Amino acid sequence: MKTPGLLALAVLLALVPLPLLVQSGFWLQFAIFTLYFALLGQSWNLLGGYGGQRSFGHAAFFGTGAYAAAVLQVDLGVNPWLCLGLAGLFGAAAGGFVGALSFRYGLRGSYFALVTLAFAEVFRIVADSVPFTGAGVGLQIPLRQTAANFQFHDKAGFYAVILALTALATAVAWWLENSRFGAELVAVRENEDAARALGIDVNRTKLWAIALSGALAGFAGSFYAQYFLYLDPRLAYGVEVSVTALLVPLIGGAGTVLGPLIGAVALRALNEISSTVTSGAPGLNLVLYGALLIAILAFLPDGLVSLIPRLYRSRLRNA
Amino acid sequence: MLEIAGISKRFGGLTAVADASLEVREGEIVALIGPNGAGKTTLFGIAAGFIPADGGSVRFAGEEILGLPPHLVARRGLVRTFQIVQPFAGLSVRENVAVGCQLHAGSRAAALGEAAEVARRVGMGDLIDRPASALTIAGRKRLELARALATKPRLLLLDEVMAGLNPTEIVELLPLVRAIRGSGVTLLLTEHVMQAVMSLAERVYVLSDGRIIAEGPPAAIVADPRVIEAYLGRGAAQRLSRGGHA
Numbered sequence: 001m002k003t004p005g006l007l008a009l010a011v012l013l014a015l016v017p018l019p020l021l022v023q024s025g026f027w028l029q030f031a032i033f034t035l036y037f038a039l040l041g042q043s044w045n046l047l048g049g050y051g052g053q054r055s056f057g058h059a060a061f062f063g064t065g066a067y068a069a070a071v072l073q074v075d076l077g078v079n080p081w082l083c084l085g086l087a088g089l090f091g092a093a094a095g096g097f098v099g100a101l102s103f104r105y106g107l108r109g110s111y112f113a114l115v116t117l118a119f120a121e122v123f124r125i126v127a128d129s130v131p132f133t134g135a136g137v138g139l140q141i142p143l144r145q146t147a148a149n150f151q152f153h154d155k156a157g158f159y160a161v162i163l164a165l166t167a168l169a170t171a172v173a174w175w176l177e178n179s180r181f182g183a184e185l186v187a188v189r190e191n192e193d194a195a196r197a198l199g200i201d202v203n204r205t206k207l208w209a210i211a212l213s214g215a216l217a218g219f220a221g222s223f224y225a226q227y228f229l230y231l232d233p234r235l236a237y238g239v240e241v242s243v244t245a246l247l248v249p250l251i252g253g254a255g256t257v258l259g260p261l262i263g264a265v266a267l268r269a270l271n272e273i274s275s276t277v278t279s280g281a282p283g284l285n286l287v288l289y290g291a292l293l294i295a296i297l298a299f300l301p302d303g304l305v306s307l308i309p310r311l312y313r314s315r316l317r318n319a
Numbered sequence: 320m321l322e323i324a325g326i327s328k329r330f331g332g333l334t335a336v337a338d339a340s341l342e343v344r345e346g347e348i349v350a351l352i353g354p355n356g357a358g359k360t361t362l363f364g365i366a367a368g369f370i371p372a373d374g375g376s377v378r379f380a381g382e383e384i385l386g387l388p389p390h391l392v393a394r395r396g397l398v399r400t401f402q403i404v405q406p407f408a409g410l411s412v413r414e415n416v417a418v419g420c421q422l423h424a425g426s427r428a429a430a431l432g433e434a435a436e437v438a439r440r441v442g443m444g445d446l447i448d449r450p451a452s453a454l455t456i457a458g459r460k461r462l463e464l465a466r467a468l469a470t471k472p473r474l475l476l477l478d479e480v481m482a483g484l485n486p487t488e489i490v491e492l493l494p495l496v497r498a499i500r501g502s503g504v505t506l507l508l509t510e511h512v513m514q515a516v517m518s519l520a521e522r523v524y525v526l527s528d529g530r531i532i533a534e535g536p537p538a539a540i541v542a543d544p545r546v547i548e549a550y551l552g553r554g555a556a557q558r559l560s561r562g563g564h565a
Contacts, residue, residue, distance in 0.1 A: 180427050187418045190407035197367065197401070198470055199393035199422040 005174035041248025041260030043216035049254035052189030057120030063236030065218025080150035091218020124237030138232035253303025326375035396473035419469030
């Protein structure tokens with residue numbers, strides 16, 4: 001499994017000079033959103049793909065990171081770059097909180113999925129009613145476009161940040177594939193009782209995984225806040241974030257390093273095509289998401305990434 | 320090495336284990352036999368920390384381990400296998416065994432290297448890169464054994480490793496179990512295959528309806544009227560001794 005990991009990092013490295021090559025704002029924005037999807041998807045992948053704990057409520061971690069970054073800089077004047085780091089911590093804490101409660105009581109499979117969904121909804125309702133999030137009105141981050149303020153006049157700045165964050169997430173997934181902790185996490189996914197019998201602390205392993213996953217989702221949330229400079233409870237804790245987080249790796253290939261990258265490209269492309277074709281009819285992209293998910297689950301249950309060895313093999317046969 | 324004393328366990332109205340006590344000394348192979356539903360697997364589950372007991376004590380290497388979670392019991396060197404095999408189905412044989420190796424190996428790479436060695440020891444050297452889901456039942460039983468061995472246990476609880484195997488496979492597995500003991504691992508096994516019990520075990524405990532009803536060397540146990548009655552019904556021993564049919 002070493003090659004795909006290296007390949008993924010090589011692809012990300014090759015993407016570094018992109019802003020110099022493409023002049024059109026459209027493609028740069030496409031690249032930024034794709035990498036942002038990949039980050040969110042990789043976050044889900046650590047927990048759901050490698051750990052087998054399929055969350056339906058990643059928005060709980062994403063939104064907590066986003067609000068942490070926004071509230072800390074707007075109300076307390078914390079530097080936004082520091083907020084990015086703190087958003088990771090808040091995301092990890094939200095993950096740890098949800099994980100501690102659900103793993104302690106042995107919730108698995110669809111029960112875990114439902115509980116995470118419920119947590120995300122509860123967080124949304126709380127964000128809707130407490131004063132410091134701006135409640136339903138939302139929270140605006142004042143516009144001050146300087147690099148020191150984590151706001152860029154040029155999109156290339158955002159591109160560099162999201163590329164670095166996605167590379168970090170990819171590196172974490174790669175590390176999982178080659179580390180003791182990763183092997184323990186996969187063992188837990190495959191069979192909890194057998195893992196226990198071999199000396200693995202199942203709950204601790206899952207807790208670290210959800211904290212790690214939450215940290216990456218928190219980074220994604222902070223990036224989102226800086227990019228759009230506006231948050232409301234539905235954007236931060238809405239179902240759309242959770243669905244994106246799980247759809248990206250499921251389409252690309254859960255439990256693989258490359259899966260979320262491939263899934264992000266596929267999903268963004270679908271998004272762009274659908275909004276062009278339908279001139280942006282609201283909600284239609286969700287219908288297409290659903291159709292794509294059904295098609296993938298029916299024909300490619302291991303995701304688009306499983307096409308790679310197939311193509312490779314058929315080439316060998318033809319050679 | 321292992322002292323189980325006065326263990327009881329009730330599941331609702333059903334008493335699975337009632338005041339069961341047994342002892343395994345270092346270097347022994349001890350068998351725990353009994354009819355279906357006697358409570359053997361429950362007792363194993365309690366000893367390995369998987370099932371909480373209602374009362375009693377389990378001492379391993381001189382220390383009380385009852386109440387410890389299973390992963391801590393395993394780290395102390397008491398490792399169980401499962402009667403219903405529990406492979407990491409999506410992983411290869413090597414990856415399966417490496418998870419066990421990780422309990423002691425310094426790094427992931429070292430664990431993967433050691434896993435190949437352990438797999439060879441149990442005769443799975445050729446299957447090392449096979450996915451666990453592609454193994455036959457005999458292969459899965461060996462994998463279960465290999466994974467447990469990989470943790471370098473001091474005491475291994477084997478829950479019906481022979482069940483589901485054909486006679487040839489059983490004969491093949493017997494020397495392996497002896498070799499494991501030869502390498503310094505103490506063994507407690509539950510078994511229905513009497514051929515295995517007779518040829519492996521030095522001492523046998525008989526569990527019936529959750530109670531230990533007899534203990535002794537295998538030859539004495541199979542002649543014990545209480546044991547025969549536990550398996551064949553009340554009065555069977557008497558009828559057998561009169562030369563009739565049970």
